[in-house]
Amino acid sequence: MVDATRTIETVPKPLRLNRLVSAQYKTVFGHKHSLYGQTMSVWVAPSSDADRKVGVIVSKRIFRRAVDRNRAKRLMREAFRQTAPSLVTGVHIVLIARSGIKDKKCTEVMKDFERIAKRAKLWEPTVR
RNA sequence: CGGAAGGACGUGACCGAUCGCUCCUGCCUCGUGCAGGGGAGGAAAGUCCGGACUCCGCAGAGCGAGAGAUCCGAUUGUGAAGGUCGGAGGGGUGUCGCCAGAACGACAUCAACGGAAAGCGCCACAGAAAACAGACCGUCCCGCGCAAGUGGGAUAAGGGUGAAAAGGUGGUGUAAGAGACCACCGGGCGGUUGCGAAAGCGCCGUCGCAGGGCAAGCCCUCUCUGGAGCAAGAUCAAAUAGGGGACUCGAGACGCGGCUCGCGUCGUUUCAGCCUUUCGGGGCUGAAUAGGGUCUCGGGUAGAUUGCUUAGAUGAAUGAUCGGAGCCACGUUCGCGUGGUGAACAGAAUCCGGCUUAUUCGCUCCUUCCGUUGU
RNA sequence: UGCCUCAUAGUGUAACGGCAGCACAACAGAUUCUGACUCUGUUUGUUUAGGUUCGAAUCCUAAUGAGGCAA
Numbered sequence: 001m002v003d004a005t006r007t008i009e010t011v012p013k014p015l016r017l018n019r020l021v022s023a024q025y026k027t028v029f030g031h032k033h034s035l036y037g038q039t040m041s042v043w044v045a046p047s048s049d050a051d052r053k054v055g056v057i058v059s060k061r062i063f064r065r066a067v068d069r070n071r072a073k074r075l076m077r078e079a080f081r082q083t084a085p086s087l088v089t090g091v092h093i094v095l096i097a098r099s100g101i102k103d104k105k106c107t108e109v110m111k112d113f114e115r116i117a118k119r120a121k122l123w124e125p126t127v128r
Numbered sequence: 129c130g131g132a133a134g135g136a137c138g139u140g141a142c143c144g145a146u147c148g149c150u151c152c153u154g155c156c157u158c159g160u161g162c163a164g165g166g167g168a169g170g171a172a173a174g175u176c177c178g179g180a181c182u183c184c185g186c187a188g189a190g191c192g193a194g195a196g197a198u199c200c201g202a203u204u205g206u207g208a209a210g211g212u213c214g215g216a217g218g219g220g221u222g223u224c225g226c227c228a229g230a231a232c233g234a235c236a237u238c239a240a241c242g243g244a245a246a247g248c249g250c251c252a253c254a255g256a257a258a259a260c261a262g263a264c265c266g267u268c269c270c271g272c273g274c275a276a277g278u279g280g281g282a283u284a285a286g287g288g289u290g291a292a293a294a295g296g297u298g299g300u301g302u303a304a305g306a307g308a309c310c311a312c313c314g315g316g317c318g319g320u321u322g323c324g325a326a327a328g329c330g331c332c333g334u335c336g337c338a339g340g341g342c343a344a345g346c347c348c349u350c351u352c353u354g355g356a357g358c359a360a361g362a363u364c365a366a367a368u369a370g371g372g373g374a375c376u377c378g379a380g381a382c383g384c385g386g387c388u389c390g391c392g393u394c395g396u397u398u399c400a401g402c403c404u405u406u407c408g409g410g411g412c413u414g415a416a417u418a419g420g421g422u423c424u425c426g427g428g429u430a431g432a433u434u435g436c437u438u439a440g441a442u443g444a445a446u447g448a449u450c451g452g453a454g455c456c457a458c459g460u461u462c463g464c465g466u467g468g469u470g471a472a473c474a475g476a477a478u479c480c481g482g483c484u485u486a487u488u489c490g491c492u493c494c495u496u497c498c499g500u501u502g503u
Numbered sequence: 504u505g506c507c508u509c510a511u512a513g514u515g516u517a518a519c520g521g522c523a524g525c526a527c528a529a530c531a532g533a534u535u536c537u538g539a540c541u542c543u544g545u546u547u548g549u550u551u552a553g554g555u556u557c558g559a560a561u562c563c564u565a566a567u568g569a570g571g572c573a574a
Contacts, residue, residue, distance in 0.1 A: 055443085066173090066475055074447050081148065082448080106448060 028055070028094045035120050037112045039101035040076060043094040044120050052087055054080050058097040072097040079110040087117060 031045035056076050058069045076095045101109065 057443095067473095070446095070475060078148085078448055 028092050033120075035116050036098075037116045038098070039104055039109050039112045040098055040116075041096045042113075042116050042120065043096070045092045046090060052084060052089055053092050054084075055092075055094045056097075057094060062097060062099050063102070068102060072101050075101060075104065075106055075109045076113075078106055079113040082110055083114055083117065088121075 028043050028045040031043070033045065034041055034043045036042075054077075056073050058072045060069070063069045063072060076097060080093070080095065095113075
């Protein structure tokens with residue numbers, strides 16, 4: 001019984017099929033490269049794709065109500081969308097919400113994600 | 129007049145810009161591009177009660193199980209629901225009226241409102257007795273005794289116990305009492321071309337009263353009910369294994385290696401014809417069989433599509449930023465300023481009706497309480 | 504999304520409709536030079552709200568919470 005809800009995310013404008021299917025989630029988790037921030041934890045794995053792909057997970061253990069889960073997913077998705085052009089390509093990223101994301105605003109989540117991305121060496125300073 | 133609480137009703141929100149997601153339509157230099165349009169709720173929630181829809185089952189009857197229970201009407205297509213609304217009837221509880229009790233009347237309020245003389249079961253403690261009634265304290269009569277008392281009998285009015293003790297009040301009556309008798313009230317049974325659409329009410333007659341409560345214990349009566357649920361179901365359909373069919377090889381087949389050969393494993397059966405024979409058999413050919421190969425068929429798993437919707441996803445869209453209006457809080461020189469908020473509860477997954485629960489705001493309405501002022 | 508089950512003290516569990524117990528835990532005391540063990544005593548509860556009943560943990564209804572099953 002899976003009590004976490006996963007979402008496939010469409011992120012950058014040109015490629016809408018940025019999907020991580022079940023096998024891709026498994027490879028990302030199998031790569032065992034994770035970082036933790038205030039609002040989320042991030043798992044990263046390299047991939048052969050030309051673009052960045054992201055998956056978002058919010059566990060029912062953390063947020064019992066559907067409103068909170070949807071809110072967390074949208075915040076993480078928006079944070080990835082805003083910062084995606086600055087990231088390196090060819091990676092799979094899985095974002096897992098933590099309880100600190102509750103009552104946070106979008107800009108705070110974005111800052112948190114940027115900080116994690118810099119630590120994970122995903123940041124590409126040339127762009128922007 | 130102000131405030132608080134509860135309930136009812138209404139409202140859950142606007143405009144512009146930029147970026148982004150999803151679905152539909154149209155267009156073309158087919159990029160998954162451009163343009164246009166649609167995109168959460170009153171509760172989407174809980175899943176409490178129903179319906180649509182889908183599949184499975186289905187001769188008839190009975191048993192069992194479950195659900196419901198006063199009457200009438202309405203609920204803007206029909207139907208269902210333990211739904212809602214209105215009216216009616218009979219009850220429970222509380223207050224008041226009558227000196228008091230019972231009864232009765234008035235007002236308010238409540239409810240899942242058939243049956244307790246069909247049967248079973250239960251009714252703790254207290255109390256003499258708790259259900260084919262009974263006699264603890266009493267009351268009265270008779271006998272014995274100086275007396276205290278004791279023996280026999282009558283009685284069920286009074287006391288006491290209890291949630292509940294075989295109608296209530298008043299009187300007659302009596303040794304004392306008792307529906308034993310009477311009046312009023314209540315009750316049972318029967319009748320009713322009285323009233324009402326009906327439940328029922330009224331009236332008449334009769335019975336001194338028939339004998340407690342619990343059916344949201346089992347049960348009885350009447351009525352209704354097949355089961356599962358979109359993760360229902362339908363369509364397409366890999367790989368592997370197994371099954372059916374056709375063709376083919378066939379006494380050999382398969383595997384391995386150093387591949388005209390060797391090794392290992394399994395099999396080496398039956399029938400017909402011909403040849404041969406030392407009559408034991410042997411050989412050849414054909415057919416069948418074991419087994420192998422190729423093709424094919426159907427079931428069906430993963431998976432995909434559909435069911436799926438003028439929101440319609442499917443590891444599941446409805447978001448972010450800025451400005452304005454609005455709202456809230458604070459300050460105020462009453463012009464406004466500052467801060468907060470996109471409000472609270474909460475996020476569709478087949479659809480619809482009802483119920484319940486959560487909750488913002490309101491020059492709205494009702495009830496209760498508190499404060500101030502006036503009479 | 505649909506379906507099902509359960510709720511008793513801090514924890515684990517009992518209780519034909521009749522004063523709600525047991526074990527561990529906690530606290531206090533005794534014992535000991537001190538602690539442990541042991542002994543004695545105490546505290547704490549029927550998830551909530553209505554209803555049926557003389558009387559409800561138990562019966563009924565609704566709510567709340569927890570858990571499970573089906574791809």
